[in-house]
Amino acid sequence: MSLHPSLQSYADAWTHSIEAISELVQPLVEGEWNRRTPCPAWSVRDVVSHVIGLDCEMLGDPRPIHTLPRDLYHVTTEHQRYMEMQVDVRRHHTAPEMTSELEYTIIRRNRQLRNESRQPDAKVRGPLGTEITLEQAMRNRAFDVWVHEQDLRWTLGRPGNLDSPGSVIVRDQLLAALPKVVAKDAGAPANSAVVFDVHGPVEFLRTVRVDADGRGTIDGAPSLGPAVSLGLDWETFVRLACGRVHPDAVSDRVKAEGDPELAAAILRRLAVTP
Structure with a gap:
């Protein structure tokens, strides 16, 4: 080939x-x-x-x-x-x-x-x-x-x-969008961190960090005392990030800890596909 x-x-x-x-x-x-x-x-x-x-x-x-x-x-x-x-x-x-x-x-x-x-x-x-x-x-x-x-x-x-070859490409694309979702769209405060803990067929732990200027970055290191921690399964993460379901419809499948208003804002703005 x-x-x-x-x-x-x-x-x-x-x-x-x-x-x-x-x-x-x-x-x-x-x-x-x-x-x-x-x-x-x-x-x-x-x-x-x-x-x-x-x-x-x-x-x-x-x-x-x-x-x-x-x-x-x-x-x-x-x-x-x-x-x-x-x-x-x-x-x-x-x-x-x-x-x-x-x-x-x-x-x-x-x-x-x-x-x-x-x-x-x-x-x-x-x-x-x-x-x-x-x-x-x-x-x-x-x-x-x-x-x-x-x-x-x-x-x-x-x-x-859910774990086929395309899932890895989808994961990477969705992860790349998270800094903007957290820092700009959801308005996370400066010098804060938000943790995404996703389990299931595709698993990952990522931290979005917002610096003093309000810019977001993402890495794989855990954060001590994040502003918000979101735990959910891979399928639910995909459905939310691709705009296939409203956060209220899957609230029982999302474990949110920390600032409830910021958590709700992130989930509302998580849909990143056009």
């Missing part, structure tokens, strides 16, 4: 998750494609349409020429409009059409990955006409398909793969 070694983990994670998605949706009857998922406002069909659409963009396919209906009240930003286009254009596709296009897209993407010889810093098309590196694009796809695989698993009652 000619794929650059630093891209291999993203390719492996994408492959694992996309094949799991294919396996999950292959046996679904028509009505099950309309079931609502934890991904806000999207059905099973919508989630799979989104996955297909973004992988088609990785293949260089032109974006669909399509006008969104005016009654899509969950679409309020340009980023949402961009993402919704690939979804809405497939909203009337049948189950066989969906599974066929998914399988064909997987075949094409696997071929593309086998023949991929570009360097990780090569520029490729990103959302809204932006340019991003190939490494960032592949990392985004690995993140995206793992989270959407979990959306489908939660909806269909088929739990699993």
